[in-house]
Amino acid sequence: MKILSWNIRQGGGSRSKGIVRAIREINPDILALNEWRNNATGTQMRIDLLRLGYLHQVTSAAQSSSNTAFLASKFPCSSILYSDIDDLYSDNVVAGIFGAFTILSVYLPHKKKHRLLDWIIDEFIVEHPTSIIVGDYNTGINHVDQDGDSFWYTDRLETLSTKGFRDAFRALNGDKREYSWYSHQGNGYRYDHSYAADHLLPLIQSCEYLHHYREGGLSDHSPMLLVLGS
Numbered sequence: 001m002k003i004l005s006w007n008i009r010q011g012g013g014s015r016s017k018g019i020v021r022a023i024r025e026i027n028p029d030i031l032a033l034n035e036w037r038n039n040a041t042g043t044q045m046r047i048d049l050l051r052l053g054y055l056h057q058v059t060s061a062a063q064s065s066s067n068t069a070f071l072a073s074k075f076p077c078s079s080i081l082y083s084d085i086d087d088l089y090s091d092n093v094v095a096g097i098f099g100a101f102t103i104l105s106v107y108l109p110h111k112k113k114h115r116l117l118d119w120i121i122d123e124f125i126v127e128h129p130t131s132i133i134v135g136d137y138n139t140g141i142n143h144v145d146q147d148g149d150s151f152w153y154t155d156r157l158e159t160l161s162t163k164g165f166r167d168a169f170r171a172l173n174g175d176k177r178e179y180s181w182y183s184h185q186g187n188g189y190r191y192d193h194s195y196a197a198d199h200l201l202p203l204i205q206s207c208e209y210l211h212h213y214r215e216g217g218l219s220d221h222s223p224m225l226l227v228l229g230s
Contacts, residue, residue: 001228003103004028005134005192006213007181007221010067011037012045018218020048026210026225029074030096032105034136034192034221036070038062046072060091069135071096071105085119092116095128101200102128106135108153117156125163125197133165133195136221144175145190160195168194168207168226180209180222194226203228 004026012019023031031049036042036059046057054072058079062068068091071079080095092107093116104124108116120133141157142149161167169178169190179188194207209222 001030002026002028003030003032003132003134003194003226003228004223005032005034005105005136005194005226006223007034007107007136007192007219009035009219009221011035011039011041012219013041015218016041016045017048020045020052022213022218022223023049024052026223028225030103031070031072032103032134033070033072034105034107035067036107037064037067039064042070056096058094058096060094062091066091067107068092069094069105069107071103073098085123086115088112089114089116093120095124097128100130101197102131104128104131104133104135106133106137108136108138110138111152117153117160121156121160121163125160125165129164130197130200132168132197132200132226134193134224134226136191137193138191140190140193146179146188148187164198165195166198166201168196168201168204169224171196171201172204172207178209180214180224181220192221192224194224196226200228203230205229 053074056073059070077096082090095104139151139153180192205227211222214222
């Protein structure tokens with residue numbers, strides 16, 4: 001099973017057709033898109049994804065100008081939308097419940113006060129202990145996922161790791177330096193993560209970034225591909 005998460009940058013815009021072509025090439029079973037927008041481009045992308053077999057889709061009712069989270073699957077799933085977990089950013093998470101696990105698609109705000117990570121730690125993983133949390137966290141572990149120490153919420157990610165969830169990329173690659181986004185100054189940051197329940201880790205075959213899609217200009221983030229198997 002392949003799970004793709006990707007920040008498509010402000011809803012994709014004129015790049016949306018290329019993004020859909022890339023999704024067709026990668027052919028994931030489950031797809032989590034971040035910086036999704038409920039606008040005309042988003043509607044067309046949903047139609048294009050339906051044609052590719054992603055018959056099960058969920059996103060919030062966020063305003064068309066808002067960057068939010070989206071989840072699509074070729075497998076049947078039930079979905080959960082959240083309306084009151086944060087005063088401003090409840091639309092930034094959506095969940096799909098599958099037979100074996102739950103997937104939470106997240107787009108966490110960049111350097112803004114929010115309680116989404118607290119909610120994930122205190123409530124979501126308690127209710128859904130067999131889950132995978134994928135998307136653009138807009139943070140990481142200081143001095144590991146970037147050279148410096150400018151990340152907010154590093155402590156919350158460290159707490160998540162003590163609650164039975166592991167960063168899948170780190171579980172497979174240790175302290176390897178690899179980044180999913182670069183600033184105009186050329187500084188790298190690993191913003192995009194897949195945290196999985198510890199007991200799912202034996203099923204993870206690979207977790208990698210597909211940098212050539214970022215380098216080709218389809219987005220400013222590299223898509224992240226998580227592959228599960230028995």
